[in-house]
Amino acid sequence: MKLELQKLNVKSLKFGDKTGFSDGVLAINKAELIALISEDPMLGKNIDADIAMPGESVRIMPVKDVIEPRWKIEGKGQVFPGMLSDVETVGEGKTLVLSGCAVLTAGKLVRFQEGIIDMSGPGADYTPYSKTCNVVLILEPSDPNMDKHDYETACRMAGLKAAAYLAKSCSGLQADSTEVYEMPKIRDAMNSYPELPKVGYIYMLQTQGLLHDTYLYGVDVKRILPTLISPLEVMDGAIVSGNCVSACDKNSTYSHLNNPVISDMLKRHGKDFNFVACIVTNENVTLADKRRSSSYATKLAAMLGLDGVVITEEGFGNPDADLIMNCRKSEQLGIKTALLTDEYAGQDGASQSLADSCPEGDACVTAGNANEVIKLPAMKKVIGYQEEANVIAGGWQGSLSDDGSITVELQAITGATSELGYTKLGAYTL
Amino acid sequence: MAFRIVHYINQFYAGIGGEEKADYKPEIRTGVVGPGMAFKGALKGEAEIVATVICGDSYFASNMDEAASAIIDMIREYKPDAFIAGPAFNAGRYGTACGAMCEAVSKEFGIPVISGMYPENPGVEMYRKHAWIVETPDSAAGMRKAVPAMAKLVLKLLKGEAVGRPSDEGYIERGIRKNMFYEKLAAERCVDMFVSKLKGETFETEYKMPVFDRVDPQPAVKDMKNAVIALVTSGGICPKGNPDHIEASSASKFGEYDITGVNDLTSETYCTAHGGYDATYADQDADRVLPVDVLRDLEKEGVIGKLHNKFYTTVGNGTSVANAKRFGAEIVNRLVNDGVTAVILTST
Amino acid sequence: MCTIVPISQTVGANRIVPTIAIPHPLGNPSKTPEEEKILRRSLVERALKALQTEITEQTVFTE
Numbered sequence: 009m010k011l012e013l014q015k016l017n018v019k020s021l022k023f024g025d026k027t028g029f030s031d032g033v034l035a036i037n038k039a040e041l042i043a044l045i046s047e048d049p050m051l052g053k054n055i056d057a058d059i060a061m062p063g064e065s066v067r068i069m070p071v072k073d074v075i076e077p078r079w080k081i082e083g084k085g086q087v088f089p090g091m092l093s094d095v096e097t098v099g100e101g102k103t104l105v106l107s108g109c110a111v112l113t114a115g116k117l118v119r120f121q122e123g124i125i126d127m128s129g130p131g132a133d134y135t136p137y138s139k140t141c142n143v144v145l146i147l148e149p150s151d152p153n154m155d156k157h158d159y160e161t162a163c164r165m166a167g168l169k170a171a172a173y174l175a176k177s178c179s180g181l182q183a184d185s186t187e188v189y190e191m192p193k194i195r196d197a198m199n200s201y202p203e204l205p206k207v208g209y210i211y212m213l214q215t216q217g218l219l220h221d222t223y224l225y226g227v228d229v230k231r232i233l234p235t236l237i238s239p240l241e242v243m244d245g246a247i248v249s250g251n252c253v254s255a256c257d258k259n260s261t262y263s264h265l266n267n268p269v270i271s272d273m274l275k276r277h278g279k280d281f282n283f284v285a286c287i288v289t290n291e292n293v294t295l296a297d298k299r300r301s302s303s304y305a306t307k308l309a310a311m312l313g314l315d316g317v318v319i320t321e322e323g324f325g326n327p328d329a330d331l332i333m334n335c336r337k338s339e340q341l342g343i344k345t346a347l348l349t350d351e352y353a354g355q356d357g358a359s360q361s362l363a364d365s366c367p368e369g370d371a372c373v374t375a376g377n378a379n380e381v382i383k384l385p386a387m388k389k390v391i392g393y394q395e396e397a398n399v400i401a402g403g404w405q406g407s408l409s410d411d412g413s414i415t416v417e418l419q420a421i422t423g424a425t426s427e428l429g430y431t432k433l434g435a436y437t438l
Numbered sequence: 439m440a441f442r443i444v445h446y447i448n449q450f451y452a453g454i455g456g457e458e459k460a461d462y463k464p465e466i467r468t469g470v471v472g473p474g475m476a477f478k479g480a481l482k483g484e485a486e487i488v489a490t491v492i493c494g495d496s497y498f499a500s501n502m503d504e505a506a507s508a509i510i511d512m513i514r515e516y517k518p519d520a521f522i523a524g525p526a527f528n529a530g531r532y533g534t535a536c537g538a539m540c541e542a543v544s545k546e547f548g549i550p551v552i553s554g555m556y557p558e559n560p561g562v563e564m565y566r567k568h569a570w571i572v573e574t575p576d577s578a579a580g581m582r583k584a585v586p587a588m589a590k591l592v593l594k595l596l597k598g599e600a601v602g603r604p605s606d607e608g609y610i611e612r613g614i615r616k617n618m619f620y621e622k623l624a625a626e627r628c629v630d631m632f633v634s635k636l637k638g639e640t641f642e643t644e645y646k647m648p649v650f651d652r653v654d655p656q657p658a659v660k661d662m663k664n665a666v667i668a669l670v671t672s673g674g675i676c677p678k679g680n681p682d683h684i685e686a687s688s689a690s691k692f693g694e695y696d697i698t699g700v701n702d703l704t705s706e707t708y709c710t711a712h713g714g715y716d717a718t719y720a721d722q723d724a725d726r727v728l729p730v731d732v733l734r735d736l737e738k739e740g741v742i743g744k745l746h747n748k749f750y751t752t753v754g755n756g757t758s759v760a761n762a763k764r765f766g767a768e769i770v771n772r773l774v775n776d777g778v779t780a781v782i783l784t785s786t
Numbered sequence: 787m788c789t790i791v792p793i794s795q796t797v798g799a800n801r802i803v804p805t806i807a808i809p810h811p812l813g814n815p816s817k818t819p820e821e822e823k824i825l826r827r828s829l830v831e832r833a834l835k836a837l838q839t840e841i842t843e844q845t846v847f848t849e
């Protein structure tokens with residue numbers, strides 16, 4: 009399996025007559041973009057699009073998801089299979105990437121779990137999406153009493169459509185850079201690098217209902233048994249986020265596409281270990297499901313004869329139990345583990361960071377304490393609805409001050425404690 | 439202008455006497471007393487001990503709350519920027535007093551508080567979350583080592599400089615998690631650690647797995663037919679509209695709601711404030727989280743004596759153990775005062 | 787009463803009654819309201835039984 013990512017480096021955005029890319033500038037025909045999104049009868053009339061650039065005094069909230077524009081220009085299938093396109097297997101051929109650009113879905117709140125992105129100021133240091141050139145969709149349901157699941161679906165689809173549309177409109181251009189990824193068949197992988205340990209990645213996905221779901225080839229991941237996936241399929245959008253666990257530790261669709269654990273493991277493949285397999289698993293709401301999935305995921309790792317696995321969590325609280333089960337069961341099967349999570353240690357950092365625990369979890373990296381409080385100064389421009397700061401997860405009644413500043417926990421900032429490890433934040437013990 | 443420090447010492451270090459004077463009542467003297475002299479040199483004129491509190495160890499131990507509040511009042515007029523207690527080395531009662539005063543001062547004035555103790559001093563375990571405790575040798579012979587280390591840390595805190603790790607700064611680990619930006623992405627750090635573990639090299643986890651308190655089981659309810667049963671939940675069930683604005687995550691409070699005459703929770707009257715699970719089902723029928731309907735039936739049938747007329751609720755999502763403990767203690771107080779026999783706790 | 791029993795065990799609960807699912811510990815939306823209430827009642831009865839049982843260590847009441 010071989011995938012070539014052809015990257016156009018987007019350095020600037022502008023609205024223009026024709027959607028396309030030239031000299032680092034992505035031009036967007038706003039009317040055409042809005043018309044495309046508005047095709048969905050579930051979305052209301054007052055849909056808008058805006059742009060937000062790094063360093064600008066702009067706040068975007070509430071943000072539902074972040075998506076990197078991609079479009080397959082060669083090979084089977086199309087990006088976001090099972091969602092936007094057919095269910096055909098992806099991960100081979102050539103895919104165009106608008107690197108440095110992101111589509112943000114914002115607008116009327118679905119549920120409390122949505123987040124804040126500041127493009128400058130102290131909040132910008134915490135979100136990876138203050139460094140991207142952002143195309144923001146401001147959405148609303150066509151009926152204010154619409155079922156929240158339907159509205160969530162509409163917002164999710166709007167983001168995917170916009171991302172695919174933008175990339176598609178730029179196809180046919182010479183790429184600024186090209187990255188080539190190759191994954192051998194498991195049979196061949198098993199025979200390569202006999203001197204190196206065989207390792208895998210247990211990729212946990214949040215799957216607990218409204219604004220807590222994730223999709224794999226369009227399948228609601230709560231309904232799967234853990235299964236194998238190629239990292240190359242992930243790069244083509246096989247995994248799509250439909251959740252905002254809390255905004256800080258939601259794995260956005262963008263961070264799935266650019267999964268930094270996968271990219272680092274690919275980088276070290278053949279040097280420090282033999283990266284053989286990626287196993288996706290879920291975090292469901294019943295104990296039987298949690299036990300079944302952790303047993304099954306670790307069983308797959310054992311069947312493959314893996315010596316070690318990196319395990320990443322999505323979310324916190326009850327998913328800590330899934331993390332611990334995956335860790336303990338792996339270690340009991342003789343498979344060494346390293347864990348990637350984040351912390352809820354209280355605003356003062358003095359409480360236990362996780363809800364569950366096992367002695368086998370002796371190699372644990374965290375993306376920081378999501379309860380730590382930050383003051384976000386007022387921004388000149390707000391895209392969306394700032395008053396939601398008082399109700400979103402990480403905020404409280406009074407989070408938004410009269411002067412437009414917002415005091416919240418980091419958990420309200422999109423991607424701040426990414427458990428795919430997409431930020432440099434961490435914590436240490438005083 | 440130099441920073442102002444108030445220093446706390448016991449009767450022994452004040453030169454008043456040993457065990458026979460341990461019931462010495464608190465007093466405050468302007469300027470330095472005893473080990474304060476050594477601090478004077480170590481603080482290099484950047485900070486000054488403006489007053490010294492002296493209190494007998496036994497007196498403090500037998501009158502903790504009273505002594506602490508008297509001392510707080512004494513300190514107030516000296517307008518301290520920081521508070522130093524001890525060092526107490528391995529003296530247990532002295533260490534406990536130093537820790538308790540650090541906690542009280544920090545709560546009252548919000549200023550840096552620092553002490554020095556031998557790691558096995560019981561004051562360490564009790565107060566390390568509340569104070570910076572510099573690690574010292576076990577006896578006063580270690581004064582020359584303890585004072586410069588404490589002075590260095592207090593100056594750092596006074597100047598608002600970032601405090602590094604315990605091993606770098608010489609204080610005893612407080613167990614407080616502090617965020618920082620690392621050089622590398624968390625993903626890269628994780629793969630680095632993974633490789634070290636695979637190779638059998640030494641590595642340092644970024645977070646040691648947590649441990650939790652244990653409580654002894656309560657005795658069984660003997661007479662259920664006459665018992666008053668209360669409902670308490672961390673599932674966020676509240677009257678529709680969440681009138682007390684309980685946070686969707688990281689709750690800072692709990693709600694108390696009267697259910698006199700309520701036989702069933704409906705979508706018109708109750709919802710959940712919880713932001714950590716799919717609220718669809720709880721919003722449709724909150725009995726799915728807080729089983730008022732069933733308990734009313736059991737009450738009518740005489741299986742239980744009575745369903746308590748108030749329920750207590752908070753949001754367990756991302757809420758710290760410290761907050762949860764505080765809510766729990768307060769809720770229990772109210773339940774006990776109201777004569778509740780037993781509680782059914784539901785969680786989501 | 788909780789769904790994720792291992793967490794309750796880790797954090798130190800003493801009398802534990804396993805429930806249905808995180809978003810609806812005492813209900814099951816796939817059942818009719820009548821069936822659901824019967825289910826809820828059986829779980830609450832189990833909790834009452836747990837309260838009336840002497841224990842010396844953490845105990846999960848599965849029936």
